[in-house]
Amino acid sequence: MQFRAAVLGAPGEALTIETITAAPLQPGEVLVRIGAAGLCHTDLEVIEGQLVYPMPIVLGHEAAGTIAAVGDAVDPRRIGERVVLSWNPHCGHCFYCERGQPILCETYTALGPRAVAFDGTTRLSLRGAPVRTMFYMAAFAEYAIVTAPCAVPIPAEMPLDRACLLGCGGLTGVGAATRIAQIGFGDTVMVIGCGAVGLAALQGARLAGAERIVAVDLDDAKLAIARSVGATEVVNARRDDPVAAVRAITAGRGADCVLEAAGNEAGFRLSAEACRPGGRIVWLGKVGVGQDVAFRWGSLMGEKQITRASYGGAQAARDLPLLARAYLDGKLQLDPLVTRRIRLEDINQGFDDLRAGRAIRSVIVFDAAI
Numbered sequence: 001m002q003f004r005a006a007v008l009g010a011p012g013e014a015l016t017i018e019t020i021t022a023a024p025l026q027p028g029e030v031l032v033r034i035g036a037a038g039l040c041h042t043d044l045e046v047i048e049g050q051l052v053y054p055m056p057i058v059l060g061h062e063a064a065g066t067i068a069a070v071g072d073a074v075d076p077r078r079i080g081e082r083v084v085l086s087w088n089p090h091c092g093h094c095f096y097c098e099r100g101q102p103i104l105c106e107t108y109t110a111l112g113p114r115a116v117a118f119d120g121t122t123r124l125s126l127r128g129a130p131v132r133t134m135f136y137m138a139a140f141a142e143y144a145i146v147t148a149p150c151a152v153p154i155p156a157e158m159p160l161d162r163a164c165l166l167g168c169g170g171l172t173g174v175g176a177a178t179r180i181a182q183i184g185f186g187d188t189v190m191v192i193g194c195g196a197v198g199l200a201a202l203q204g205a206r207l208a209g210a211e212r213i214v215a216v217d218l219d220d221a222k223l224a225i226a227r228s229v230g231a232t233e234v235v236n237a238r239r240d241d242p243v244a245a246v247r248a249i250t251a252g253r254g255a256d257c258v259l260e261a262a263g264n265e266a267g268f269r270l271s272a273e274a275c276r277p278g279g280r281i282v283w284l285g286k287v288g289v290g291q292d293v294a295f296r297w298g299s300l301m302g303e304k305q306i307t308r309a310s311y312g313g314a315q316a317a318r319d320l321p322l323l324a325r326a327y328l329d330g331k332l333q334l335d336p337l338v339t340r341r342i343r344l345e346d347i348n349q350g351f352d353d354l355r356a357g358r359a360i361r362s363v364i365v366f367d368a369a370i
């Protein structure tokens, strides 16, 4: 079949809208008509060459849609289901899957850098040449082919242009706070970086029982949104010292838990400085894998527990429906995270906005969302 997709030909180039060809579904796969897809910072890292993938490639890994067709061995009654997509297919039986760490699945980590489908093949092509698939999904397209368990059903009343955010930023942030950070009732939590990941982490901290939540960013508009979704204190690190701010409300100790979602050296360093002795630090952001990050050694001492978490410890099939339900019940706010709804043709402008900090999420809305 053929459909439109945004294709990245080389790092640093603009994405171009092309009509690409997809090979037929394999057993165990589903075809999803994409309703909406969010522009995540990780996509931007591929565009900027910080995350290296073979090209040409279709990016996009934060999406929701409707199942349009199923391969053999998938229940045909799933056609028409409203789904959020997970970017973590896993084999279910390797060393790491057996130990409950699907994000480390040996097949997933081996094939991921090649940007192919989960059976190792390239599915997409443009004028006869192969096109790669980011994160087993390639969601900046009218359709995506994923393994059936990665299309997770959500309630039919969940709007797709907000459901898509759950697929990366939502699950990463809320999952980190609720599944990894061991936040306790009454804790003081600092969240560094108030993009979609940080704002989800902040709300996860609230759901986990945090009492004080200190949001840190460099942008007052983002801090205003942080306050509206549950931050009790906000600090603009351009003007004020976040370490002093959190110490002021914790008798000088520092935060019980720090969730980092800024993705740069300053954010990582601050996370260690702001954490109290014996506290927990969860890093969600990332810099280039070859880049060094320096810490003041003393900031790492004092029995601090430091975890780097991908995808918030997600069990997508368990967690995505829970998050959708939290949204529908008014416990998880996603509306303020959607800064702009755009068309596929506007994708380069969307990434310019993300780069410049003018958007939390730009969400591509396809006709299928209506």
Ligand SMILES: NC(=O)c1ccc[n+]([C@@H]2O[C@H](COP(=O)([O-])OP(=O)(O)OC[C@H]3O[C@@H](n4cnc5c(N)ncnc54)[C@H](O)[C@@H]3O)[C@@H](O)[C@H]2O)c1
Binding pocket: 040, 041, 042, 045, 168, 169, 172, 192, 193, 194, 195, 196, 197, 198, 216, 217, 218, 219, 222, 237, 261, 262, 263, 264, 266, 267, 283, 284, 285, 286, 287, 309, 310, 311, 312, 354, 357, 359, 360
């Ligand atoms: N762990 C995962 O599974 C996972 C998933 C998605 C994204 N990420 C990473 O998480 C990070 C955030 O992603 P996003 O999509 O929310 O990005 P984003 O660009 O929308 O948000 C980052 C925010 O951090 C703020 N910031 C930058 N430097 C800061 C500093 N020194 N102090 C305080 N705030 C600062 C920015 O103003 C911005 O609001 C990125 O590094 C991204 O690659 C990780």
Ligand SMILES: [Zn+2]
Binding pocket: 040, 041, 042, 043, 061, 062, 168, 169
């Ligand atoms: Zn992402």
Ligand SMILES: [Zn+2]
Binding pocket: 090, 091, 092, 093, 094, 095, 096, 097, 104, 105, 106, 107, 108
């Ligand atoms: Zn596995």
